[in-house]
Structure formats: structure tokens, C-alpha cells
Amino acid sequence: xxxxxxxxxxxxxxxxxxxxxxxxxxxxxxxxxxxxxxxxxxxxxxxxxxxxxxxxxxxxxxxxxxxxxxxxxxxxxxxxxxxxxxxxxxxxxxxxxxxxxxxxxxxxxxxxxxxxxxxxxxxxxxxxxxxxxxxxxxxxxxxxxxxxxxxxxxxxxxxxxxxxxxxxxxxxxxxxxxxxxxxxxxxxxxxxxxxxxxxxxxxxxxxxxxxxxxxxxxxxxxxxxxxxxxxxxxxxxxxxxxxxxxxxxxxxxxxx
Amino acid sequence: xxxxxxxxxxxxxxxxxxxxxxxxxxxxxxxxxxxxxxxxxxxxxxxxxxxxxxxxxxxxxxxxxxxxxxxxxxxxxxxxxxxxxxxxxxxxxxxxxxxxxxxxxxxxxxxxxxxxxxxxxxxxxxxxxxxxxxxxxxxxxxxxxxxxxxxxxxxxxxxxxxxxxxxxxxxxxxxxxxxxxxxxxxxxxxxxxxxxxxxxxxxxxxxxxxxxxxxxxxxxxxxxxxxxxxxxxxxxxxxxxxxxxxxxxxxxxxxxxxxxxxxxxxxxxxxx
Numbered sequence: 001x002x003x004x005x006x007x008x009x010x011x012x013x014x015x016x017x018x019x020x021x022x023x024x025x026x027x028x029x030x031x032x033x034x035x036x037x038x039x040x041x042x043x044x045x046x047x048x049x050x051x052x053x054x055x056x057x058x059x060x061x062x063x064x065x066x067x068x069x070x071x072x073x074x075x076x077x078x079x080x081x082x083x084x085x086x087x088x089x090x091x092x093x094x095x096x097x098x099x100x101x102x103x104x105x106x107x108x109x110x111x112x113x114x115x116x117x118x119x120x121x122x123x124x125x126x127x128x129x130x131x132x133x134x135x136x137x138x139x140x141x142x143x144x145x146x147x148x149x150x151x152x153x154x155x156x157x158x159x160x161x162x163x164x165x166x167x168x169x170x171x172x173x174x175x176x177x178x179x180x181x182x183x184x185x186x187x188x189x190x191x192x193x194x195x196x197x198x199x200x201x202x203x204x205x206x207x208x209x210x211x212x213x214x215x216x217x218x219x220x221x222x223x224x225x226x227x228x229x230x231x232x233x234x235x236x237x238x239x240x241x242x243x244x245x246x247x248x249x250x251x252x253x254x255x256x
Numbered sequence: 257x258x259x260x261x262x263x264x265x266x267x268x269x270x271x272x273x274x275x276x277x278x279x280x281x282x283x284x285x286x287x288x289x290x291x292x293x294x295x296x297x298x299x300x301x302x303x304x305x306x307x308x309x310x311x312x313x314x315x316x317x318x319x320x321x322x323x324x325x326x327x328x329x330x331x332x333x334x335x336x337x338x339x340x341x342x343x344x345x346x347x348x349x350x351x352x353x354x355x356x357x358x359x360x361x362x363x364x365x366x367x368x369x370x371x372x373x374x375x376x377x378x379x380x381x382x383x384x385x386x387x388x389x390x391x392x393x394x395x396x397x398x399x400x401x402x403x404x405x406x407x408x409x410x411x412x413x414x415x416x417x418x419x420x421x422x423x424x425x426x427x428x429x430x431x432x433x434x435x436x437x438x439x440x441x442x443x444x445x446x447x448x449x450x451x452x453x454x455x456x457x458x459x460x461x462x463x464x465x466x467x468x469x470x471x472x473x474x475x476x477x478x479x480x481x482x483x484x485x486x487x488x489x490x491x492x493x494x495x496x497x498x499x500x501x502x503x504x505x506x507x508x509x510x511x512x513x514x515x516x517x518x519x520x521x522x523x524x525x526x527x528x
Contacts, residue, residue, distance in 0.1 A: 087417050092519045093442075134518065136521070
């Protein structure tokens with residue numbers, strides 16, 4: 001089995017997200033990110049790794065429009081954006097199904113249509129049978145799946161992930177990584193993923209971007225050459241370890 | 257949390273035993289004081305419980321005015337509470353929607369809480385006659401603060417991530433209020449309601465001491481029995497007024513359990 005294969009480039013020029021010279025300075029004078037250029041296209045799974053406080057989350061907040069950039073141009077041609085937060089941010093009074101339906105409700109999607117979309121999304125993340133459960137009856141990993149299903153229900157063409165699996169145990173995290181990859185291979189959306197974990201970054205992505213400490217700047221940009229679908233054993237290959245080593249090195253350099 | 261994770265919850269019946277034991281102890285002490293400490297002439301100060309029941313409750317001529325007064329006081333307290341909920345929730349919603357509204361209104365809500373409402377009673381009497389309206393007003397004033405403060409706290413309790421989610425998906429102010437802030441506020445709102453319910457009953461009884469016109473409420477009866485040294489009836493009236501407070505408190509507890517108990521733990525540690 002050859003694990004390393006040139007990545008099949010999807011030949012669409014449908015860019016989902018484009019940053020040019022983007023920086024963000026907060027009112028108190030802290031420079032969160034400085035001069036970031038970044039393009040994410042459909043079929044790209046771009047992961048950003050960097051030390052805490054380097055403005056990774058700010059990058060997502062700018063991409064989604066929650067925060068305005070101080071300088072630079074932000075262009076987001078993607079029509080539908082899915083944002084998966086660090087916490088599951090479920091509404092505790094709603095059942096799994098009603099939580100997944102929420103975004104459809106907010107966008108004025110008709111009832112029948114949004115129920116169908118919700119059911120599909122629930123099936124996709126493997127939560128069928130739990131539709132009528134309340135969040136408090138679910139484990140952390142399952143709540144994250146609900147959160148994922150909620151975003152999926154709108155069928156986004158750009159997915160923003162803000163360290164979604166950071167609080168989970170390693171086994172759960174790896175399972176969710178595999179499910180996320182399955183969805184990515186299936187849908188080929190554009191993804192911008194934030195994480196602390198180098199191996200998670202390499203395992204998931206088509207590209208890994210390394211940011212320096214504050215102010216956050218791009219210090220390295222690595223294409224990940226492994227073909228999809230990826231299997232968990234990939235993590236134990238020398239090539240995988242080598243790439244993780246290179247990226248960890250860049251991370252340490254950027255940090256000092 | 258205790259060391260062992262498997263703690264079987266005792267049944268309802270078993271759990272009812274300790275409070276019943278305390279109750280019997282209290283009744284025992286009352287009998288002891290009534291018969292051993294007090295003389296027949298001073299026994300009206302703490303009449304034995306069975307005499308309270310016999311004279312005040314089992315004698316229809318005495319019971320009728322007592323329950324009529326209790327009904328009136330309940331009406332005053334519940335009307336006042338309903339108005340306080342209406343005003344309180346509205347104020348809290350207004351304050352939650354704009355920083356300047358909270359900034360300009362909240363100090364007065366706090367001041368309202370600090371003013372001794374009893375000091376206002378003569379004013380209320382001057383402005384609003386001495387009847388039903390004045391009594392209800394006292395109940396509203398006394399029970400408003402916990403409703404406003406808790407509802408406002410609840411409306412602001414939705415976390416930033418949940419707000420971001422609504423912002424990202426283009427929710428307007430109304431949608432955010434109805435689908436996020438109000439449901440999130442319910443547990444705190446009920447906590448406020450339970451406090452307010454007890455206060456409203458106090459308001460109704462206290463109002464009676466000041467407003468002597470119209471039909472007598474339970475507070476007036478308490479005062480009348482006190483003046484006539486009718487110990488049994490006075491104790492019955494005091495106990496009934498207390499039970500009214502307890503009943504309103506329990507009713508809101510049950511409503512809370514029905515509305516938010518399903519999804520909200522109420523701060524109790526999880527039992528597995």
C-alpha cells in the first residue's frame with residue numbers, strides 16, 4: 001500500500017476565502033494578527049497551528065464577519081459558512097433534532113425542508129436514535145457531533161473550525177477526525193481548521209499553516225501530500241512523523 | 257460528591273420521616289410550654305394545638321371569617337404578584353436590549369429595593385384610597401425587585417458562543433430574544449419568582465395592618481384577635497397566612513420543575 005500519493009487537485013477555481021494583508025489590532029493596542037495572506041479553495045482543508053494567543057481564532061472571526069479586520073482585504077465568496085465553535089454551544093432546552101434545526105429556522109427555511117436537512121445531518125454524524133435526547137444526556141463527543149450536524153444542515157461551502165475537538169479525549173478526537181474526513185471526502189467543502197495539535201493538523205489537512213506568536217504571522221506553509229481517504233494507520237508511517245517533525249520545528253522557531 | 261458513586265436515593269416515604277419527626281418535636285414543645293409553663297389565664301399566649309384547631313377551624317362561626325379573609329389576602333397577593341411579573345419581566349427585557357436603558361433604569365430598581373416599602377404605605381394610602389388597589393400596590397412594590405434582578409441576570413446568561421451563533425446566522429433582535437435569551441433566562445426567572453411569591457404574601461398581610469377599610473384580610477384578623485386576646489384564632493390566622501406563602505412557593509416550584517426541570521439541573525450535583 002502506498003500511503004504517499006500526489007493529492008488529486010480538484011480543478012475548480014471556486015475560491016471560498018481570500019485574505020490579503022489582513023491584520024487586526026484591538027482597541028487596547030494589542031496586535032492580534034499582522035499581515036496575513038491566505039487563500040482557501042473548495043477542496044482545500046487548511047489547518048492553522050500556532051501557540052496560544054497568536055490570533056488563530058481572530059482569523060476565523062474575521063473570515064466569518066464576526067470581527068472586522070483593521071487593515072487588508074477580506075474576500076469571502078462562499079455563500080454558506082459553517083462555523084464550529086470550541087464549545088458545542090448547543091441550546092440546552094432543545095433536543096438534538098431541534099438544535100440541528102436551529103440554523104434552518106434562523107434562515108427561514110421551510111419546516112419540511114429543514115426537518116429533512118436536519119435528519120440527513122444527524123444521520124451523517126451517526127446520531128440517529130438520539131434525536132429526542134437533550135444535550136445534558138450526551139457525552140462531550142456526542143455534543144460536538146450535534147454541533148457538527150447543526151453546521152452541516154445548511155450544507156456550507158466554507159467550514160470554519162475553531163479547535164472543535166480540543167476538549168475531547170484522544171480516542172474520541174481521533175474518531176471524530178475520521179468522521180470529519182469522511183464528510184470532507186464526500187462533500188469537498190473548503191475548510192479552515194484551527195488546532196493546537198500538529199498531528200491532528202497533518203492528519204486532516206491538504207495544507208498546514210504555521211503561525212508565530214503574537215502578533216500572529218504566517219511563518220510556514222506546508223502542503224500535505226497524503227491521499228484521501230486517509231486511514232488511522234497513516235499516523236504511524238515515517239513520512240507522517242517526518243512532516244509532523246518539520247512542522248513542530250517551524251512552530252518552535254516561530255514561538256521563540 | 258461522596259466517595260461511592262452509587263448512592264441509592266431513599267424513597268419519598270423514607271425522606272418524609274425526618275421532617276415529620278421535627279414537626280412532632282415542635283408540637284411536643286408547644287404542648288409542654290402551653291400546659292407546663294403557662295397558667296390557664298396566660299394560656300392564650302400559646303394555646304395547645306388541638307384547641308387552635310377546635311376553636312378556630314372546626315367551629316364554623318369562627319372559621320368562616322377566617323377563610324374569607326384568607327381568600328381575600330390570597331387574591332391581593334396573587335394580583336400583586338401577577339402585576340409585578342408583568343412589569344418586572346418587561347423592565348428586564350427593556351434593560352437587556354440596550355445598554356443605555358439598563359444604565360438609566362437599574363439604579364432606580366435598586367433604590368426601590370432599598371426603600372423600606374412600609375415607609376411608603378402612608379403615601380400609597382393617600383394616593384390610592386385604603387382598599388384593594390392600595391393593598392395590591394404594596395404587594396407589587398415589595399415583590400418587584402427579585403423579579404427584575406433575576407430576569408435581567410437570566411437574560412444576560414446566554415454565553416458568547418451562543419450569541420455568535422445567532423449573529424452569524426443573521427438573527428434579528430426579536431429572534432435572539434425569543435429563541436435564545438428568554439429560554440436561557442427561565443431558570444433564573446423562576447428563582448426570582450419564588451422569592452417574589454413569598455414577598456407578595458408578606459405584602460398582603462402587612463398591607464392589612466395599615467389599610468383598615470373594606471373587607472378584612474388575614475392581617476386585619478390577626479390584629480383583631482391579638483387585641484381581643486383570642487389566642488386560638490390568632491394562631492390559626494398566623495398559621496394559615498404562613499401556609500398561603502408556602503403554597504405559593506410550592507406552586508412556583510412545581511411550575512419551575514415542569515417548565516425547566518427537564519433540561520436544567522438547578523445546580524444540583526448529577527445523580528447517576
